[in-house]
Amino acid sequence: MSGQLFVIGLGPGNASQVTPEASHAVAEAEFFFGYGPYVDRLELRPDQTRIASDNREELSRANAALQRAAEGAKVAVVSGGDPGVFAMAAAVCEAIEKGPVEWRDIDLTIIPGVTAMLAVAARIGAPLGHDFCTISLSDNLKPWAVIERRLEAAASAGFVIALYNPISKARPWQLGSAFEILRRHLPGDTPVIFGRAAGRPDERIEIVKLEQADPAKADMATCVMIGSPETSIVERAHKPPLVYTPRFSTESSQ
Structure with a gap:
């Protein structure tokens, strides 16, 4: 039975x-x-x-x-x-x-x-407010060349990108390589969110610009989010900034 x-x-x-x-x-x-x-x-x-x-x-x-x-x-x-x-x-x-x-x-x-992506997003605002995708940087189950192609395609298409498994002792170089790929397609001031252990006592949420993004800020407990060109940072005088992606797109259909 x-x-x-x-x-x-x-x-x-x-x-x-x-x-x-x-x-x-x-x-x-x-x-x-x-x-x-x-x-x-x-x-x-x-x-x-x-x-x-x-x-x-x-x-x-x-x-x-x-x-x-x-x-x-x-x-x-x-x-x-x-x-x-x-x-x-x-x-x-x-x-x-x-x-x-x-x-x-x-x-x-x-x-x-x-999931970690949703927990991090809720902590920082609404970075997933418009189209987004999720990519694992682990090449244990797929070749790194496939990951590179998917990063290129996602950045070119204007998706917000959430990266899982961004870095480990066995592959410390891959997040840096991912940032290099994304910088070829996205503005340097695109927001990048390092969201570690969202909701736990050791939580750490940090916002930087893509041009300044340092892979050393991440570990395997980190979900890394890269905004689209339309993602905005809303500064607040006495509170942490909000990061959100507008529900509408201003991109041309051409």
């Missing part, structure tokens, strides 16, 4: 940003699979079991969770942010596609969460 599998988004790290739907699923599940720091966010009961693994073991984690669910258990796979944004929902779907046919009968519920 098949059990149930929840894929749960825990938000950016602030407990108040976990949705009621996610909290209900956590209360119902018996086994919890996830990257160690995400599983550690949970306050589990003695009758609930956590099974932590490394961040690069997404597919094997999904396989293990599905196998446990196929045996009749109520299982949760947890992600930070939203599970459908560069996270575990895609790994679970891939595992179902490639796995035993009986896995397709498992009762699967994917529960959305507040």
Whole structure:
């Protein structure tokens, strides 16, 4: 008899940003699979079991969770942010596609969460007020040449761009290369937002101009947002500035 599998988004790290739907699923599940720091966010009961693994073991984690669910258990796979944004929902779907046919009968519920991009945007104003896109700078699962082409296309098209996985010890150069590409297409005064750990005690939000953007300001807990040519900074005398992208576009159709 098949059990149930929840894929749960825990938000950016602030407990108040976990949705009621996610909290209900956590209360119902018996086994919890996830990257160690995400599983550690949970306050589990003695009758609930956590099974932590490394961040690069997404597919094997999904396989293990599905196998446990196929045996009749109520299982949760947890992600930070939203599970459908560069996270575990895609790994679970891939595992179902490639796995035993009986896995397709498992009762699967994917529960959305507040992703880092939305948490950072809310802290700073409304930088995503008009068309935007999201790009991961990690080349673990796609070639760097593909990332370069997508950055070129997004900047040329006038999208606001949110960058996930901007930098790591294994690839410290990629965010700097991304900025070089973007500077070829965007004005030097385009706003860049470094949003680290939005909503957590160690939160750091910083606004700079693209021409001054320093990749050293980012780490893997940072979502980097690059405005479009229409993105504005609204200075306020006694409060932090607002960054927003107008809901209308002034670009010509030509």
